Amino acid sequence: MDLKHLQTFVVLAEKGGVIKASMHLNYSQSSVTKHIQALEKEFQVRLFENNKSQLTAAGECLYHYAKKVLFEYDSILKEVRLEDYSHCSMSVAGLEQHCYSYFMPVFHSLYQRYPDIKVTISTSDMEENYKKLQEDSVDFAIIADYFISDEYERCLLGYEDVGLLMSKDVYDKDSDKDTIMERYPIFVHHFRKLNYHFFQKELEHPHVVECNSPEVIYKSVLQYGGIGVVGTARYQKELAEGTVIMLKALDSHVPVELVAKRSTLAHSIKRELFEMFRKKYTQ
Structure with missing residues (x-):
């Protein structure tokens, strides 16, 4: 399946006409039509009624899944591009002593492996650090004696x-x-x-x-x-x-725990840092 054809299909379904879809995509009207014909041939169904402004039942079904596929594809693109380590950044917040004692030894090893990563360390009280984590202004926070909800993943650093x-x-x-x-x-x-x-x-x-x-x-x-x-x-x-x-x-x-949102750890380098903490402090 050609993702460009799928994108054309979604735009046509949302714009409700070939002319509007072609203007939005900057394609010729014939290109829009060919993309839809290719999909209909692949799925062996009609996706639109004759006027190309209304979806058939099969078209409604494909539209539902096409939105998900294109969303996932966009997420993959962003993630892969972030793997350009020279443009990757991460941030951590904690008390000064916690950052020095727990974060710096692990960061030193990560920095040797990925020297172009931009890292920001901010120090403040634990309440402020947790707030930064909730607001996504930092990737990691070092927290002691604090209730953490299930949307976060934790790594015990010490006591x-x-x-x-x-x-x-x-x-x-x-x-x-x-x-x-x-x-x-x-x-x-x-x-x-x-x-x-x-x-x-x-x-x-x-x-x-x-x-x-x-x-x-x-x-x-x-x-x-x-x-x-x-x-x-x-x-x-x-x-x-x-x-x-x-x-x-x-x-x-x-x-004393290192805390990060599970969504943050979807990024491979940030997950790697988190696992480096696990390896150092929990084994």
């Missing part, structure tokens, strides 16, 4: 704990360890606001500072004597060195 963290130096200099959590401001991220309000009630703490910047919370813990309700991924080095301590554990073994 982290959540707790009340404080500078060890500030803690050591404080003379009243029993009331230390009540006397210092607690910096919380609004992404976990509901949990934080529960923690605030549990601790009976009067000074909770809500913030949408992980960097501000990070610096507040390290430099300004604040207490942060945070995931431990950002503080791995400081916790290992002992410059930051956990005053209280709030949650443990929180999953």
Whole structure:
């Protein structure tokens, strides 16, 4: 079957006349007629009534399937053209530490294989990252402890704990360890606001500072004597060195996942990247 003949058939069916169809397709009227005759010969049926403006029952059936075939063909063309790696792009969003710890090691391998791929990395809080994923402004997002619907595919990257963290130096200099959590401001991220309000009630703490910047919370813990309700991924080095301590554990073994829409993973290179994550982190 010649797809040009099928396209002519669909246009003629929608325009309702040979003249209009030929003008739309920039074909001669005789070419339009020959295309339809070729299809009718192939299927051994009449597709139009004599005036070529109304479909027969067989024509109605073919029109239904022809639309699907042409749509799929158009999708294939777009996909194949995207396989020109020099014009392929992908984007990922996540917390800075998550991008550095989980994305960069895999991206380095992919970049060595496809050096012309354009990659964009954006860092913000998890709520904003998930929003970007929903709006299709990024291909992948690294999300921790978040409900993900079935339209997304997930790859487990690792786990982290959540707790009340404080500078060890500030803690050591404080003379009243029993009331230390009540006397210092607690910096919380609004992404976990509901949990934080529960923690605030549990601790009976009067000074909770809500913030949408992980960097501000990070610096507040390290430099300004604040207490942060945070995931431990950002503080791995400081916790290992002992410059930051956990005053209280709030949650443990929180999953960190790479998330992408299933439609995004129809692209072969993006699927390849996703599978590289699976291979590295789940085996």
